Amino acid sequence: MRTSNYKLIFALSVEHSYYKNNICASLQFTPSIATAAVLQRYGFKIRTRENGFQLYVNVVSSIRSILEYIENATGQASFRFEIKDTAEEFANVTDWPHNWKGKFVFDNSDASNAIVDETVLLNQTLEQSILTEGSLVLHFKNLFEMLDRGIMAYSIGFRARSTQWQYYIVNRSEVPLTNPFVRGKSGIAFAEPKQVVIPTGEKALCFSSNEMLLPMSQVAGYVFDLVNDNRMQNTNGPKGKVIFKGLPTPDPLIIETVDINGKAEASSPMYVYL
Numbered sequence: 001m002r003t004s005n006y007k008l009i010f011a012l013s014v015e016h017s018y019y020k021n022n023i024c025a026s027l028q029f030t031p032s033i034a035t036a037a038v039l040q041r042y043g044f045k046i047r048t049r050e051n052g053f054q055l056y057v058n059v060v061s062s063i064r065s066i067l068e069y070i071e072n073a074t075g076q077a078s079f080r081f082e083i084k085d086t087a088e089e090f091a092n093v094t095d096w097p098h099n100w101k102g103k104f105v106f107d108n109s110d111a112s113n114a115i116v117d118e119t120v121l122l123n124q125t126l127e128q129s130i131l132t133e134g135s136l137v138l139h140f141k142n143l144f145e146m147l148d149r150g151i152m153a154y155s156i157g158f159r160a161r162s163t164q165w166q167y168y169i170v171n172r173s174e175v176p177l178t179n180p181f182v183r184g185k186s187g188i189a190f191a192e193p194k195q196v197v198i199p200t201g202e203k204a205l206c207f208s209s210n211e212m213l214l215p216m217s218q219v220a221g222y223v224f225d226l227v228n229d230n231r232m233q234n235t236n237g238p239k240g241k242v243i244f245k246g247l248p249t250p251d252p253l254i255i256e257t258v259d260i261n262g263k264a265e266a267s268s269p270m271y272v273y274l
Contacts, residue, residue: 006045006056007063009143010152012136013052018093018160018252019218023051026087027156029136032080038070052156055079063147067140077141083134089252091132093216095159098257098266103129106156108142119153120146162213163268164258165190167247168198169205169226175243175274177228182207182247183240184224188214198271208267211260216268220249226272244272 016024031039043058059066071077085091105125112123167182182190193205214222226244250268258267
């Protein structure tokens with residue numbers, strides 16, 4: 001590619017707080033049929049990046065002149081891209097309404113977009129649909145406004161889903177548990193354990209984060225231990241013996257539903273066998 005003739009129209013990056021360093025590499029952007037025809041006919045090039053892509057045009061004149069020409073010649077006044085997630089866990093770990101399915105849309109004409117550090121932060125709009133998919137719409141008019149200001153960077157951002165963490169302790173080895181509790185350095189308190197029966201028919205102790213919903217993360221952000229305190233009340237000394245160090249973190253492919261104060265919330269069940 002002769003870079004001297006190519007001019008950058010925009011550079012899009014995707015961030016997601018679930019993934020390491022916020023880098024989301026699981027979204028695939030595909031031009032719509034009409035956009036693909038324009039890109040091929042008028043000398044555009046897409047350069048794919050780890051977490052997004054850049055669009056260039058091979059033109060001697062200005063970007064505005066070529067886009068205005070395209071609009072007059074074809075009637076097309078925007079670039080449109082369909083968004084597909086290629087990671088199996090993406091919908092589970094993204095902070096969308098629980099059990100929601102629909103279309104997530106990013107549009108550079110949205111009045112809720114913001115500009116931070118010379119980057120346009122595209123606002124996300126959710127629409128009802130049978131399938132979960134996305135779209136990106138970049139109107140020429142709004143691209144002109146940003147190019148006139150020297151702004152070519154655009155960003156799409158997703159937040160990680162927060163869930164109620166649930167530890168099911170299955171004591172197959174009959175380890176003495178007189179006063180078990182879940183302990184961590186984060187100061188998050190788990191509710192008193194409840195005796196339950198898990199789907200396999202085995203009895204278990206269930207510890208939950210109760211009303212505290214914790215964000216999911218590809219890199220463990222919280223570390224908890226199962227501790228048993230067998231001291232008599234008012235006895236001095238270290239509080240408790242660690243029974244299981246480093247309890248598991250949520251599996252992004254396993255999301256269930258829990259009722260919290262009459263509201264359906266997402267939960268992350270985790271099973272620990274002693």
